[in-house]
Amino acid sequence: xxxxxxxxxxxxxxxxxxxxxxxxxxxxxxxxxxxxxxxxxxxxxxxxxxxxxxxxxxxxxxxxxxxxxxxxxxxxxxxxxxxxxxxxxxxxxxxxxxxxxxxxxxxxxxxxxxxxxxxxxxxxxxxxxxxxxxxxxxxxxxxxxxxxxxxxxxxxxxxxxxxxxxxxxxxxxxxxxxxxxxxxxxxxxxxxxxxxxxxxxxxxxxxxxxxxxxxxxxxxxxxxxxxxxxxxxxxxxxxxxxxxxxxxxxxxxxxxxxxxxxxxxxxxxxxxxxxxxxxxxxxxxxxxx
Numbered sequence: 693x694x695x696x697x698x699x700x701x702x703x704x705x706x707x708x709x710x711x712x713x714x715x716x717x718x719x720x721x722x723x724x725x726x727x728x729x730x731x732x733x734x735x736x737x738x739x740x741x742x743x744x745x746x747x748x749x750x751x752x753x754x755x756x757x758x759x760x761x762x763x764x765x766x767x768x769x770x771x772x773x774x775x776x777x778x779x780x781x782x783x784x785x786x787x788x789x790x791x792x793x794x795x796x797x798x799x800x801x802x803x804x805x806x807x808x809x810x811x812x813x814x815x816x817x818x819x820x821x822x823x824x825x826x827x828x829x830x831x832x833x834x835x836x837x838x839x840x841x842x843x844x845x846x847x848x849x850x851x852x853x854x855x856x857x858x859x860x861x862x863x864x865x866x867x868x869x870x871x872x873x874x875x876x877x878x879x880x881x882x883x884x885x886x887x888x889x890x891x892x893x894x895x896x897x898x899x900x901x902x903x904x905x906x907x908x909x910x911x912x913x914x915x916x917x918x919x920x921x922x923x924x925x926x927x928x929x930x931x932x933x934x935x936x937x938x939x940x941x942x943x944x945x946x947x948x949x950x951x952x953x954x955x956x957x958x959x960x961x962x963x964x965x966x967x968x969x970x971x972x973x974x975x976x977x978x979x980x981x
Contacts, residue, residue, distance in 0.1 A: 704942045707875030709846040711776045714872040716850025717861045719797045727794045737795045740916045740932050741773040746810040756901040760820035765954030769940035771810035773799035778934040781969040785976050787927035795931050800847045804840035879938045890952045891959040898960045906968050909933045937962040
């Protein structure tokens with residue numbers, strides 16, 4: 693891997709760290725303990741994100757009979773639970789923002805273990821992607837470590853500051869949030885500039901299954917939320933429907949840099965889930981769901 697690629701990977705990882713830190717600066721250790729006592733809400737949310745969503749991704753991949761390179765991108769992003777973007781849309785939909793932040797935090801805590809596990813499990817069960825994994829000889833340990841560094845360090849740093857140094861957490865939150873959204877914009881713009889020539893010709897191939905998956909994911913979250921309050925139900929629909937495509941892009945770029953079609957999936961996924969989330973917000977407001 694060239695020095696330019698290494699620099700790009702480090703830059704993306706740092707920017708993703710700011711996105712995670714934005715969420716964790718709002719969560720104290722005590723609030724995590726308190727939230728864990730609400731086993732029903734947290735349990736349904738985590739089960740939907742970590743178990744049902746990857747399963748849904750596998751089912752959609754089989755329905756559309758995706759080729760291996762597209763499936764690799766599909767399974768990676770399907771394993772990445774929502775990030776700070778889902779918190780924004782949850783707030784816009786008048787959902788339960790505290791529940792949204794807690795789900796994002798819990799998924800970030802378990803993410804270093806569940807993301808590689810779900811990706812490797814479902815991609816190894818799907819023959820076209822299984823062949824690619826065998827051919828590339830993926831460094832699984834490095835993937836686990838990489839995800840821990842991206843998610844774990846900023847998460848624990850933010851929770852520590854909120855718990856032990858709340859004044860500092862309040863002081864830095866504003867500029868960390870600005871850096872986080874700037875980082876997200878840079879990642880998405882960088883993807884567009886670098887891969888739009890690859891992504892644009894794939895629109896007819898990639899959009900149908902990414903759109904279908906996203907709609908089904910939001911319906912899955914909304915259906916599972918029938919056991920929760922109205923606000924939490926809307927939040928769960930968004931949390932299951934929006935994936936951390938920035939993290940997915942970073943993993944694809946680092947571990948599958950030559951699979952341009954996998955990056956094309958990430959490119960269109962980023963657009964689709966934001967558009968659908970915006971439509972969902974408008975529908976819930978007009979129908980007062």
